[in-house]
Amino acid sequence: MSQQQRDALEELIRKAPLDIGGDVIEQRANFEKMLSARPLADDVSTTPGDLGGVPVLNIETGEASHDAVVLWFHGGWYVIGSPRTSAGLSSDLARRVDAKVISVDYRLAPEHPYPAAQQDASAAYRGLLDSGVDPRSIAIVGESAGGGLAVALLASLAEDGLAQPACAVLLSPWTDLTLSGETMTSMVGIDPVFTREKVSVRAADYVGSADPADPSISPIFADLHGLPPILIQAGSHEILLDDSIRLARRSAIDDVDTTLDVTPGVPHGFQAFAAILDEGDAALARAAAFLDHHLSWAEATT
Amino acid sequence: MSQQQRDALEELIRKAPLDIGGDVIEQRANFEKMLSARPLADDVSTTPGDLGGVPVLNIETGEASHDAVVLWFHGGWYVIGSPRTSAGLSSDLARRVDAKVISVDYRLAPEHPYPAAQQDASAAYRGLLDSGVDPRSIAIVGESAGGGLAVALLASLAEDGLAQPACAVLLSPWTDLTLSGETMTSMVGIDPVFTREKVSVRAADYVGSADPADPSISPIFADLHGLPPILIQAGSHEILLDDSIRLARRSAIDDVDTTLDVTPGVPHGFQAFAAILDEGDAALARAAAFLDHHLSWAEATT
Numbered sequence: 001m002s003q004q005q006r007d008a009l010e011e012l013i014r015k016a017p018l019d020i021g022g023d024v025i026e027q028r029a030n031f032e033k034m035l036s037a038r039p040l041a042d043d044v045s046t047t048p049g050d051l052g053g054v055p056v057l058n059i060e061t062g063e064a065s066h067d068a069v070v071l072w073f074h075g076g077w078y079v080i081g082s083p084r085t086s087a088g089l090s091s092d093l094a095r096r097v098d099a100k101v102i103s104v105d106y107r108l109a110p111e112h113p114y115p116a117a118q119q120d121a122s123a124a125y126r127g128l129l130d131s132g133v134d135p136r137s138i139a140i141v142g143e144s145a146g147g148g149l150a151v152a153l154l155a156s157l158a159e160d161g162l163a164q165p166a167c168a169v170l171l172s173p174w175t176d177l178t179l180s181g182e183t184m185t186s187m188v189g190i191d192p193v194f195t196r197e198k199v200s201v202r203a204a205d206y207v208g209s210a211d212p213a214d215p216s217i218s219p220i221f222a223d224l225h226g227l228p229p230i231l232i233q234a235g236s237h238e239i240l241l242d243d244s245i246r247l248a249r250r251s252a253i254d255d256v257d258t259t260l261d262v263t264p265g266v267p268h269g270f271q272a273f274a275a276i277l278d279e280g281d282a283a284l285a286r287a288a289a290f291l292d293h294h295l296s297w298a299e300a301t302t
Numbered sequence: 303m304s305q306q307q308r309d310a311l312e313e314l315i316r317k318a319p320l321d322i323g324g325d326v327i328e329q330r331a332n333f334e335k336m337l338s339a340r341p342l343a344d345d346v347s348t349t350p351g352d353l354g355g356v357p358v359l360n361i362e363t364g365e366a367s368h369d370a371v372v373l374w375f376h377g378g379w380y381v382i383g384s385p386r387t388s389a390g391l392s393s394d395l396a397r398r399v400d401a402k403v404i405s406v407d408y409r410l411a412p413e414h415p416y417p418a419a420q421q422d423a424s425a426a427y428r429g430l431l432d433s434g435v436d437p438r439s440i441a442i443v444g445e446s447a448g449g450g451l452a453v454a455l456l457a458s459l460a461e462d463g464l465a466q467p468a469c470a471v472l473l474s475p476w477t478d479l480t481l482s483g484e485t486m487t488s489m490v491g492i493d494p495v496f497t498r499e500k501v502s503v504r505a506a507d508y509v510g511s512a513d514p515a516d517p518s519i520s521p522i523f524a525d526l527h528g529l530p531p532i533l534i535q536a537g538s539h540e541i542l543l544d545d546s547i548r549l550a551r552r553s554a555i556d557d558v559d560t561t562l563d564v565t566p567g568v569p570h571g572f573q574a575f576a577a578i579l580d581e582g583d584a585a586l587a588r589a590a591a592f593l594d595h596h597l598s599w600a601e602a603t604t
Binding site: 183186234236241242245248249251252253255256257258259260261262263264265 | 485536538543544550551553554555557558559560561562563564566
């Protein structure tokens with residue numbers, strides 16, 4: 001693992017034209033532009049679809065050899081991002097586990113505050129079950145805000161007595177919209193771009209008139225009994241580090257098979273840079289091994 | 303993984319004639335008797351030795367095919383246990399990584415309070431380096447009190463600028479002798495045998511006239527920068543759960559490659575019961591994979 005790679009990535013991130021505390025419309029355009037500058041690999045095909053009435057993007061790499069499905073919730077602090085902006089990362093992981101990704105285009109704040117995203121996540125998962133997919137062949141992956149959304153979804157499934165997926169992978173999940181983690185302030189400056197002040201604007205957008213400590217908004221306060229095995233990955237250089245650590249604590253105490261996997265010296269979202277960062281590649285390899293271990297599937301009949 | 307196995311193990315542990323808060327001499331005898339009732343596997347050979355002036359037990363399984371060494375620190379709340387009482391577990395892990403174990407017979411409290419054990423741990427590691435073993439082929443493993451001892455050793459190596467080993471595996475480490483973890487009280491009754499009250503007797507034995515918050519005694523308060531990759535394993539049914547979680551937090555924040563791996567529904571020391579508990583077997587397999595990944599070694603020349 002090279003310090004040079006980490007420095008180059010940090011420089012790239014610091015210079016990116018994204019100001020997460022800024023005007024939403026402008027930031028969405030910037031984010032789209034940044035990510036569309038990195039074309040998808042040649043073997044990736046994307047097809048818009050619908051799951052339980054929610055728009056999704058089906059992402060496939062080559063010919064899937066089995067019927068496992070990764071249900072994906074993208075990041076973007078609940079206000080920006082889309083299945084397309086995270087398709088580079090989701091297709092990378094899809095290729096590593098040879099599975100199809102269905103990436104949920106949940107509604108964004110501030111136009112659609114809580115519980116819109118949560119309703120969409122739930123409808124998409126129920127739609128997937130209704131389509132006849134065996135829950136043991138479903139894995140859930142969420143990045144950042146999508147990670148918090150995924151945990152809240154899993155907790156709601158447990159509460160409603162619905163079948164859980166085989167496992168979940170949470171990449172630097174945003175799990176506390178009260179922003180009470182100590183690293184929210186102690187990591188400022190070490191985290192190359194995010195600050196408590198900036199993300200508090202987005203928390204307010206999503207929370208709307210609800211309580212930020214509502215367990216459906218901040219799942220570190222939720223009852224997590226009954227969740228499937230979870231892998232939480234984070235970088236040590238992010239203000240969200242305590243969101244990952246406290247989620248791991250909550251899930252461990254609630255008798256969930258829990259793995260917390262922290263890569264030192266890397267920022268939020270480092271896995272998306274696997275092509276230029278060995279640590280990102282290694283982390284995705286571990287995520288893929290975790291998914292392979294927990295997913296069961298039938299061979300595809302083509 | 304079977305609920306039946308977990309119930310049987312819990313019953314076994316509850317009925318064991320060990321009262322960790324009781325008279326030390328009596329508990330040492332009980333512990334020896336309990337563990338000697340489980341003979342070592344036929345392929346295990348143990349040879350007493352000396353490392354840096356500290357007595358050790360060399361534990362080998364079959365013919366080691368390479369020169370990697372696992373330096374082992376047994377558990378027992380700093381007052382009971384020995385390389386022999388933990389040889390079942392240490393030889394099991396040794397066999398899985400095909401490495402030799404050198405288990406340190408550090409001095410015990412209350413006869414030898416802090417810093418005796420710490421001095422012995424340090425002398426043994428330095429003795430191993432002096433014997434010419436490449437630090438990249440050394441892994442450190444510590445269980446319970448031995449886990450806390452191991453982390454304190456690694457922090458002292460960093461402070462003294464000495465070569466770190468390749469990695470460390472910490473099995474339910476006791477990292478906070480101020481006993482401030484919330485699970486110290488919230489897990490009472492869920493943890494089948496240990497209570498804050500009982501282990502506070504042992505903490506007092508080890509701390510002696512020192513400060514329990516001294517980072518060399520309670521390494522969750524230490525500066526952990528410079529430590530090698532660490533894997534922390536714990537069970538969710540133990541009062542020490544927060545000791546593992548807070549160690550993971552400290553090491554992650556201090557830029558250490560950190561994995562926290564919590565197995566639900568199992569008690570302190572569950573890995574020692576790998577033969578009768580699938581979860582123990584699976585956890586040791588993950589620990590072995592971690593050691594294999596991080597250790598480098600030369601093929602043995604026999």
